[in-house]
Amino acid sequence: MTTDAxxxxxxxxxxxxLRLPPGVSRISAAIQLSIQAEFSGWELxxxxxxxxxxxxxxxRRRRTPASAALPGLMT
Structure with missing residues (x-):
């Protein structure tokens, strides 16, 4: 998974x-996005x-003072 600018x-x-390359399966993409949702506060x-x-x-994620402390996206 790569992050666009x-x-x-x-x-x-x-x-x-985010850009997911052609070789990423649907299940793998869902797992990667679920991890981001769980640990970084992002939602699809x-x-x-x-x-x-x-x-x-x-x-996306809601902007709050606490979200500034959350880690970013995996690249």
Whole structure:
């Protein structure tokens, strides 16, 4: 899983875009995203599957003072 440079922050939410390469299975992607949700506070916002098998995933987490202390995404 790689993190793209695109990060969007608004008043309530922080969004990150991830790229999953074509070789990543659906189950493996779900496990990786579940780990991020469990330990970093991210939740799934949007997924796009492209014809070459690449997935673009948007994850988000609510902005709070405590979220600044949470670790970031695995890259």
């Amino acid at each position: 695109e990060v969007v922050i608004d008043e309530d939410w922080e969004y990150r875009r 916002s949007n997924v796009r599957l492209y014809s070459d098998g690449t997935r673009r995933v948007w994850v």
